[in-house]
Amino acid sequence: MLCxxxxxxxxxEMHHEYMVHYVQPLAVRRYLGLACKEESRSILAATHGAAxxxxxxxxxxxxxxxxxxxxxxxxxxxxxxxxVHLTRDGRKVASSYFHKLGRECYDDRSSQILxxxxxxxxxxxxPPPEKKYWWPVPRRSDAAAKDFRRYDQFARIAxxxxxxxxxxxxxxxxxxxxxxxxxxxxxxVVSPRLTRALFDFLGIRxxxxxxxxxxxxxxxxxxxxxxxxxxxxxxxxxxxxxMMERLGYADREEYVVNY
Numbered sequence: 001m002l003c004x005x006x007x008x009x010x011x012x013e014m015h016h017e018y019m020v021h022y023v024q025p026l027a028v029r030r031y032l033g034l035a036c037k038e039e040s041r042s043i044l045a046a047t048h049g050a051a052x053x054x055x056x057x058x059x060x061x062x063x064x065x066x067x068x069x070x071x072x073x074x075x076x077x078x079x080x081x082x083x084v085h086l087t088r089d090g091r092k093v094a095s096s097y098f099h100k101l102g103r104e105c106y107d108d109r110s111s112q113i114l115x116x117x118x119x120x121x122x123x124x125x126x127p128p129p130e131k132k133y134w135w136p137v138p139r140r141s142d143a144a145a146k147d148f149r150r151y152d153q154f155a156r157i158a159x160x161x162x163x164x165x166x167x168x169x170x171x172x173x174x175x176x177x178x179x180x181x182x183x184x185x186x187x188x189v190v191s192p193r194l195t196r197a198l199f200d201f202l203g204i205r206x207x208x209x210x211x212x213x214x215x216x217x218x219x220x221x222x223x224x225x226x227x228x229x230x231x232x233x234x235x236x237x238x239x240x241x242x243m244m245e246r247l248g249y250a251d252r253e254e255y256v257v258n259y
Contacts, residue, residue, distance in 0.1 A: 001185075002086055003063040005195075005213040009204045013057035017064040019047040021129040027069035028136045029126075031167070032118055040073045049077060059204060068164050069136070071171035075179070082202055083175060085168050087247050088185040090161045090240050091233075091254050095226050097157045104132045106156040111135065115149070135160060144239075155235050162240035165247060184248065188214045227254055 003016040017023070026043050029035035052060045067074060074081060097105050110132040116124045118137060127133035135156070138145040144159060151159065172180045181201045188194045192211040199206035228236060237244075244250045 001214060002084070003061075005210050006059075006061055006063070006202075006204070008210060008213065009059075009199065009207075011058035012204060013055050013060045015051075015062045015064075017066060018051065018062040020064070020066060020131065022047050023064065023070070024066045024131060024134045025126070025129045027066045028114070028134045030073070031069040031136050032139060034118070034121060037073065040070060041077055044070065044073055044077055048074075052078070059202070061202075065164060068168050068171075071168065072174065075171075075175050081179070083172055083180045084198065084201075085172060085180065085182045086185060086188075087165065087182070089249050089252065089254065090158070090165075090244055090247075091228055091236060093161050094154065094157050094232075094236055094240075095228055097160075098154050099224075099226050106135050106153050106160070107132060108153065111137070111153075111156060136163070138163070154232055155239060158236045158239040162243040165243050169246075185214070186252075 003014050006012050007014040022043055026035060026040060030040050048062065071083065075083075103110075110127070113127050114133055114135070115137050117126050138148045138159070142148075148156065148159060172182075181198065183194055183198060188198070192208070195211045195214060196206050199210070241250070
């Protein structure tokens with residue numbers, strides 16, 4: 001949605017998960033301490049840096065949650081870059097990932113393969129750069145590390161939503177305030193003013209019709225709404241309840257998708 005809206009703006013070259021087969025494994029390895037700062041910045045310079053250098057557009061962007069784990073390196077490499085932390089109700093995110101991504105996101109076998117590699121990288125080689133393998137597991141020092149090994153697929157997804165937002169908040173706190181913007185998707189849907197504020201923040205010329213993009217995701221042909229089951233709500237609240245409160249969703253009812 002964000003990619004489509006910005007792609008329609010004048011002078012913008014916008015991507016969704018640019019060079020994901022390089023970036024996603026790098027992001028997970030960086031988060032887990034399996035890749036150093038130098039390696040990370042070298043890969044980002046060769047992918048995003050090269051693309052920016054040869055772009056003919058005034059603005060170049062990438063909408064990708066994979067970059068969330070690489071914010072310090074991006075901020076250092078690209079001092080003019082701005083960061084948009086766009087959130088959505090975690091219950092809707094977890095349901096969407098669980099039902100739509102299927103075996104591409106935290107399936108049992110792929111998760112175990114990455115876990116084994118993290119546990120013993122010398123003896124267990126890294127999996128190939130397919131998206132299904134490269135979803136982070138908790139660091140060894142994380143309080144959730146032991147329980148995570150017993151999580152089912154939905155619980156792993158709930159942990160991911162909570163942890164990725166925690167990492168974003170911590171990383172962006174070290175970035176100058178004029179380079180970062182926080183906004184909830186649900187608020188943008190009902191307030192064109194926030195859409196305009198997003199474009200103003202990025203320095204991109206806004207047109208009124210661009211607000212309409214946020215009323216319906218670009219990849220939805222028909223409405224699909226799968227509210228969490230009672231068991232999933234309990235699991236999600238236990239794992240991600242604190243982050244829901246932190247992001248301002250705790251007092252909001254789970255809404256019904258109606259495009």
